[in-house]
Amino acid sequence: MTLKIAFSGTGHISRVHARAAQSVDGVDLVAVVNHQSPSMADYAAQFDISRQYATVQELLRAGDVDVLIVSTPNYLHAPQAIAALEARVHVMVEKPMSLNTREAERMLRASKQSGAKLMVAHCWRFDEEVNWIKQQIDDGKLGKILRTKGYGVHVNWGPGGWFVEARYAGGGALADMGVHAIDVARYFLGDPQPLSVYARISTDYTNYDVDDSGALWINWAGGATSIVESGWWWPHADGPEASTQLYGSKAFAQLFPTRLEVPDRVAETVKTIDPGFPPVREEQCPQIMYDRQMAHFIGCIREDLRPNPGGAEGLVNMQIIDAAFESSRSGQVIYL
Numbered sequence: 523m524t525l526k527i528a529f530s531g532t533g534h535i536s537r538v539h540a541r542a543a544q545s546v547d548g549v550d551l552v553a554v555v556n557h558q559s560p561s562m563a564d565y566a567a568q569f570d571i572s573r574q575y576a577t578v579q580e581l582l583r584a585g586d587v588d589v590l591i592v593s594t595p596n597y598l599h600a601p602q603a604i605a606a607l608e609a610r611v612h613v614m615v616e617k618p619m620s621l622n623t624r625e626a627e628r629m630l631r632a633s634k635q636s637g638a639k640l641m642v643a644h645c646w647r648f649d650e651e652v653n654w655i656k657q658q659i660d661d662g663k664l665g666k667i668l669r670t671k672g673y674g675v676h677v678n679w680g681p682g683g684w685f686v687e688a689r690y691a692g693g694g695a696l697a698d699m700g701v702h703a704i705d706v707a708r709y710f711l712g713d714p715q716p717l718s719v720y721a722r723i724s725t726d727y728t729n730y731d732v733d734d735s736g737a738l739w740i741n742w743a744g745g746a747t748s749i750v751e752s753g754w755w756w757p758h759a760d761g762p763e764a765s766t767q768l769y770g771s772k773a774f775a776q777l778f779p780t781r782l783e784v785p786d787r788v789a790e791t792v793k794t795i796d797p798g799f800p801p802v803r804e805e806q807c808p809q810i811m812y813d814r815q816m817a818h819f820i821g822c823i824r825e826d827l828r829p830n831p832g833g834a835e836g837l838v839n840m841q842i843i844d845a846a847f848e849s850s851r852s853g854q855v856i857y858l
């Protein structure tokens with residue numbers, strides 16, 4: 523059966539998702555939603571989409587749609603996703619899943635009650651370098667993972683527009699960039715529950731009413747610890763705009779440039795396992811990553827499987843973000 527897919531939002535990432543949908547067999551791009559008609563008309567022409575609506579409610583009233591991809595500013599994620607889920611339309615929603623934990627819980631509940639699937643677009647779970655490291659972990663090459671260090675940082679750059687207004691975005695660099703680093707750490711660790719979060723979140727490089735700097739310390743069930751940094755306009759990052767390192771009991775692994783370092787304590791040598799990815803990525807966020815993400819979601823709908831990352835994974839990331847802000851405000855460790 524062909525699945526009819528609609529898109530809410532017609533900006534940067536929505537066009538990436540439309541291209542991804544075009545790459546999956548048995549998917550028809552049928553509708554687009556945006557309150558601004560010129561952008562919607564341009565999008566509809568680019569992707570040969572016939573139906574255009576000013577609101578998600580209008581789309582749902584018209585019906586004849588199976589899937590909605592929500593790529594709007596963060597404050598619209600929960601209301602648009604919940605409306606679609608309640609109408610039994612499957613939803614993939616962009617990160618951050620919502621403005622806060624409360625909204626994320628409501629989204630998860632709407633999905634459970636209607637049976638419509640909810641996926642959160644934590645796209646790095648579909649990157650081939652991330653999954654090469656995940657395979658090394660699953661094969662036991664790192665031993666037990668004790669610590670991860672990761673970041674999402676824009677150097678001498680940051681977004682503008684709705685991204686830097688709290689009422690539209692919720693948070694700043696943590697919600698925008700840090701959430702990727704949190705999700706990647708959790709994916710590598712096998713999705714443990716967070717036990718506690720200690721953080722300092724601040725606005726150091728801009729005068730936005732959202733954060734541009736964050737440092738988090740997350741302790742996980744099972745004993746691992748993750749250090750995560752988020753930033754916009756920082757003068758430096760240790761590598762490309764996102765990277766994660768893993769310290770295992772047997773080896774060290776790093777993303778971008780991606781490799782494994784396996785020490786031999788007796789021989790006092792270190793063997794580097796290089797999977798052969800280019801040392802500098804041509805594109806940090808390649809289209810193929812989003813194509814795989816879309817293929818996973820469509821496959822889960824067809825085979826009636828739970829998408830991963832689903833609502834539950836998105837919710838944990840929101841719990842960590844909320845705890846980080848609370849910790850930063852209070853100066854205390856927040857126990858979850």
Ligand SMILES: NC(=O)c1ccc[n+]([C@@H]2O[C@H](COP(=O)([O-])OP(=O)(O)OC[C@H]3O[C@@H](n4cnc5c(N)ncnc54)[C@H](O)[C@@H]3O)[C@@H](O)[C@H]2O)c1
Pocket residue numbers: 530531532533534535536555556557558561576577578593594595596598616617618643645683698807
């Ligand atoms: N996973 C990734 O790699 C990635 C990359 C970029 C953005 N994102 C996320 O995707 C979302 C969108 O980001 P973007 O960079 O595409 O932003 P953008 O500003 O380019 O696009 C947002 C779109 O939403 C539209 N919009 C605003 N109000 C609307 C409404 N009421 N109904 C329908 N459409 C409406 C805007 O007109 C615009 O087309 C954000 O949540 C962001 O965090 C994820």
